Amino acid sequence: MTHQDDWTEDRAKALLRAMFDAAVAAADPARVLAAHLPEPPRGRCIVLGAGKSAAAMAAAVEAAWPDVDLSGVVVTRHGHAVPTRRITVREASHPVPDAASEAAAQEILAAAEAAGPDDLVLALISGGGSALMAAARPPLTLADKIAVNRLLLRSGLTIEDMNRIRRRLSRVKGGGLARAVAPARLVTLAISDVPGDDPAAIASGPTVADPTAGDDLAPLVARLGEDLPPAVRDMLLAPPPPPLPDMDADYRLIATPQMSLLAAAEVARAAGVTPLLLGDALEGEAAQLGIAMAGMARATARHATPTAPPAVLLSGGETTVTIGARAPGRGGRNTEFLLSLALALRGLPGTFALAADTDGIDGTEDAAGAVIGPDLRTRAADLGLDPQASLDAHDSWTLFEATGSLIRTGPTLTNVNDFRAVLVTGRVG
Incomplete structure (x- = not known):
């Protein structure tokens, strides 16, 4: 059995990146x-x-x-x-x-x-x-x-x-x-x-x-x-x-997005992690999906529902970011999803996530997306950044750039839409 203590930050983030790379390769x-x-x-x-x-x-x-x-x-x-x-x-x-x-x-x-x-x-x-x-x-x-x-x-x-x-x-x-x-x-x-x-x-x-x-x-x-x-x-x-x-x-x-999710799932299984495919067509506001996904991750970590950790929640699709009257900051729908997810998780131990556009460009920025761990809010605070204010201003890119969380691939020369993976490495009380 794999225990949460076996999962270093480097190991968790490396697995998330390997799943994303497999998803992109499946559409090459x-x-x-x-x-x-x-x-x-x-x-x-x-x-x-x-x-x-x-x-x-x-x-x-x-x-x-x-x-x-x-x-x-x-x-x-x-x-x-x-x-x-x-x-x-x-x-x-x-x-x-x-x-x-x-x-x-x-x-x-x-x-x-x-x-x-x-x-x-x-x-x-x-x-x-x-x-x-x-x-x-x-x-x-x-x-x-x-x-x-x-x-x-x-x-x-x-x-x-x-x-x-x-x-x-x-x-x-x-x-x-x-x-x-x-x-x-x-x-x-x-x-x-x-x-x-x-x-x-x-x-x-x-x-x-x-x-x-x-x-x-x-x-x-x-x-x-x-x-x-x-x-x-x-x-x-x-x-x-x-x-x-x-x-x-x-x-x-x-x-197709589903083919890419299946390729990522195989990488997870090879690492001893149970993949849960939540669908290749998730839509809605990116920030709201982040809140919903945080609830699923919390249930997995605390109640082993719908499965016991280590597990990864995989999904695709295209979310929406509705811009209000004021000029937005920098960011795309994947980094907005991740920032909302991090806020809703409130530093849940052993939970890591990656969200990125498979074409290598999240929105109009120079990054595909980002990868986060449970310490994101602490790292942001140490830099004088307020994650909630960044989310409200649709300025996720700026926060992830400052915390070193962005994923930059350059153009991948393919596009099967967004890829999201939330990794729960073990049980919490």
Whole structure:
């Protein structure tokens, strides 16, 4: 039996990091993409794509098909490009689109429209594609797209509701890319970063029909308020465009949050720790989830419920941080979750946690997330920092930077959303 006394801080944090690394590796295109490719075409293959992993996926296609006639263009986030020889890689802004996002979308649509009936089009889709491939429906402008994206990011809306709006405003989302590709054969390879792995939600579904095309978006318009640009408001309240015809979709998920959680669970078992998978689609306010997860950790430590320690609570999904009227500090949803968790745990002995975005960037900061132990509040106090004040100001990054708790990986070139692990090493009285 493993006892709490056997768990040093270094050992606990090393195990948490090993689980996170395994989760990221399980979604590495270089490892997983080739197994999902269709038969190589006899003619040419046009590769199109968008997302934080698009360049890495393109490089994996080139490695798997060295003798295939490949061409095409993909767009990824600034800093996420990798060398390719036959497929053009563009970079653009995320999470708010820019002129490069619009130019990349136009280039991708032009390549799609040039595909012939004998061609194979491979669409490489991953999280972040909504901002990176931005083509507004007329009469909207790029400025309208930028304004609505900024508004959505601070709105507190779920990713599902954000995507309902994004699809309605775009020429390429909600199946727009598939319409441009026809009549060529289309195969989509996707890395999921959304709860439930819904193809219509991954990068707002450029190769699948919009299942919400007929929805009344007036309630969402009301929630977003007067900050919506007038042209955007008019388009969201107007009758929706005609739905796309049924598509013969060949859509293949090559990596998902659940696959990554299972890989992390195997690392835990090998270390003699019981993994509890709480789900790959947890949503809601990051701070509230931190409080809920602290309650589960406390029950595990005090009552061996739902299992005896050592155990680790694993979860994925995408939480929300709703920003109030005042300007926020620095931080993302993972560090906000951890700070709330630490406050709710109140220094519970033998409890450690890691939360990070699998793409290597938590929000807009330079860290993937952070890792904490039971002494976080004490360490913060020694530096003159107030964790509750930091949480109230959405300034978690600053506190974790000062305490040396941040995890910096750089771009991982994949994205299966957030990874959270709460490790309870032993019983407490």
